[in-house]
Amino acid sequence: MVVATTSPTTSPATATAVKSAVNPAVRNRPIHVPFTVQLLTAGTAACIADIMTFPLDTVKVRLQVQGEAGSKAVMYNGVFRTVFGIARDEGPKALYNGIIPGLQRQMAFSAIRIGAYETVKQKYIKMSGAEGTFTLLGVRIAAGVTTGTIAILSAQPTDVVKIRMQAELIKPGEKSRYNGVMHAYKTVFREEGIAGLYKGTAPNIARNCIINVGETVVYDAAKDGLIASGYFVDGIPCHFTAAVTAGFCATLLASPVDVIKTRFMNSPKGRYRGAMQCALETRRNEGVMAFYKGFSASFTRLVAWNVCLWLTYEQLKKGVLAFYKS
Numbered sequence: 422m423v424v425a426t427t428s429p430t431t432s433p434a435t436a437t438a439v440k441s442a443v444n445p446a447v448r449n450r451p452i453h454v455p456f457t458v459q460l461l462t463a464g465t466a467a468c469i470a471d472i473m474t475f476p477l478d479t480v481k482v483r484l485q486v487q488g489e490a491g492s493k494a495v496m497y498n499g500v501f502r503t504v505f506g507i508a509r510d511e512g513p514k515a516l517y518n519g520i521i522p523g524l525q526r527q528m529a530f531s532a533i534r535i536g537a538y539e540t541v542k543q544k545y546i547k548m549s550g551a552e553g554t555f556t557l558l559g560v561r562i563a564a565g566v567t568t569g570t571i572a573i574l575s576a577q578p579t580d581v582v583k584i585r586m587q588a589e590l591i592k593p594g595e596k597s598r599y600n601g602v603m604h605a606y607k608t609v610f611r612e613e614g615i616a617g618l619y620k621g622t623a624p625n626i627a628r629n630c631i632i633n634v635g636e637t638v639v640y641d642a643a644k645d646g647l648i649a650s651g652y653f654v655d656g657i658p659c660h661f662t663a664a665v666t667a668g669f670c671a672t673l674l675a676s677p678v679d680v681i682k683t684r685f686m687n688s689p690k691g692r693y694r695g696a697m698q699c700a701l702e703t704r705r706n707e708g709v710m711a712f713y714k715g716f717s718a719s720f721t722r723l724v725a726w727n728v729c730l731w732l733t734y735e736q737l738k739k740g741v742l743a744f745y746k747s
Contacts, residue, residue: 452742452745452746453745454741454742454745456537456540458741459536459537459539459540460532460533460536460537461532461536462536462734462737462738462741463531463532463534463535463536463734464527464528464529464531464532464536465733465737466531466535466730466731466733466734466737467527467528467530467531467532467535467730467734468524468527468528469729469730469733470527470726470727470729470730470733471520471523471524471527471726472520472524473725473726473729474722474725474726474729475516475517475520475523476504476516476517477500477504477718477721477722477725477726478523478587478722478726479507479515479516479517479518479519479587480500480503480504480507480516480715480718480722481715481718481719481722482584482587482588482683482687482715483503483507483587483588483715484503484714484715484718485679485680485683485684485714485715486588486683486684486687487714499717500717500718500721503718504516511590511591515591518586518587518589519582519583519584519585519586519587521602522579522580522582522583522586522602522605523579523583525576525579526576526579526580526583529572529575529576529579530572530573530575530576530579530580530629531572531730532572533568533571533572533575534565534568534569534571534572534629534633534637535568535637535730535734537568537571538564538565538568538633538637538641541564541567541568542560542561542564542641545560545563545564546560558638558642561638561641561642562634562638564638565630565633565634565637565638566630566633566634568633568637569626569629569630569632569633569634570626570629570630572629572633573622573625573626573629574622574626577618577619577621577622577625578606578618578619580625580686581609581617581618581619581620581621581686582602582605582606582609582618584683584686584687585599585605585609585686585687586599586602586605588683588687606618612690613690617690620685620686621682621685621686621696623696624678624681624682624685624696625682625686627678627682628675628678628679628682631671631674631675631678632671632674632675634674635667635670635671635672635673635674635675636667636668636670636671636723636727637667639663639666639667639670639671640663640664640666640667640727640731643662643663643666643667644659644660644663647659647662647663657732657735660731660732660735661728661731661732663731664724664727664728664730664731664732665724665727665728667727667731668720668723668724668725668726668727668728669720669723669724671723671727672716672719672720672723672724676712676713676715676716676719677712677713679719680703680711680712680713680714680715681696681699681700681703681712682696684699684703685699
C-alpha cells in the first residue's frame with residue numbers, strides 16, 4: 422500500500438496537491454455512530470417532545486374514552502375546554518398523570534422505532550437492491566412496520582399503565598386507585614396477570630405501525646422531497662415542514678385504531694372479548710364518527726409532538742455526528 426506523505430524538502434505546491442488528493446477521501450469517510458447511541462439519541466428526543474406535549478395526550482385519551490358504554494357521561498368538548506376542565510376539576514397536575522410510564526414508553530418505543538429505522542432501512546435496501554422511487558417507498562414502509570412492531574412489543578406494559586393513569590377521573594377529595602407508577606404496574610399485574618400488561622397488543626401494533634409509517638416514513642420521504650425540490654436545504658424550515666406533514670398523515674391514518682386501542686386498554690377485565698368486539702360495540706352504540714373522537718386533540722398533539730421530536734432529534738443527531746467526527 423502506498424501512503425502519501427510529505428518530507429521536509431517537499432515544495433509547497435506538491436504538499437498542497439498531496440493534501441487535496443488525500444482530504445476528500447477523509448472528509449467523505451462515513452462516520453460510525455454506535456447503534457446504542459442512535460437509540461439513545463432518538464429516545465431522548467422523544468422524551469423531550471413528550472414532556473412538552475403530554476397535556477394534549479391526556480386530553481386526547483379523555484376525549485376518546487368519554488361516552489363509552491358503561492363509562493361516565495360526556496364531560497368535555499373540545500381541546501381547550503378539556504384542558505381547562507381537567508385543570509379546574511382535578512388540578513393542573515392531572516394533565517401530567519402517567520408522565521413517568523409515558524417517558525419509560527418513549528425510551529423503549531421511540532428509541533427503537535426511530536433510532537433503528539435508518540439502520541433497518543439501509544439493510545432492506547441492501548437486501549432488495551431498491552433504487553426506484555416506488556421500490557424505495559416500499560422499503561421505507563417495510564422498515565417502519567418492522568421497527569414499529571418490535572418497538573411496541575418492548576413497550577406495551579408502559580403504554581397500558583400510561584393510559585390507565587391518564588384516563589382515571591379523580592374528583593377533588595377522591596383518592597387515586599394508584600399510589601404511584603410501580604403500584605400501577607403491580608395492580609394491573611395482580612388483578613389481570615401478565616395478559617393485563619399486554620392488553621390491546623394487537624390494535625396497538627396496528628396503530629403504531631400506521632403511526633410509524635405516517636410519522637417516520639412520511640417525514641423521511643417529505644424531507645428528501647423538499648430538499649430535492651430545491652426550495653429547501655437540510656435545515657430547520659425543512660425539518661419543520663416535513664414534521665407538520667408527518668403529524669397530519671399520522672393523525673388521519675391512525676385515529677380509528679387509536680380510539681379502539683385506548684378504549685380496550687382502559688377497559689376492566691372481561692369488558693370486551695377482544696379488540697374487534699370493542700370496535701363493533703363502538704360502531705353500534707356511537708356511530709362511525711366515534712372512531713374519530715378526540716381527532717382535534719390528536720391532531721394538535723401529533724403535529725406539536727412531531728415538530729418537537731424531529732427538530733430536537735435533528736439537532737441532537739448533528740451534535741452526535743460532530744462528536745464522533747472529531
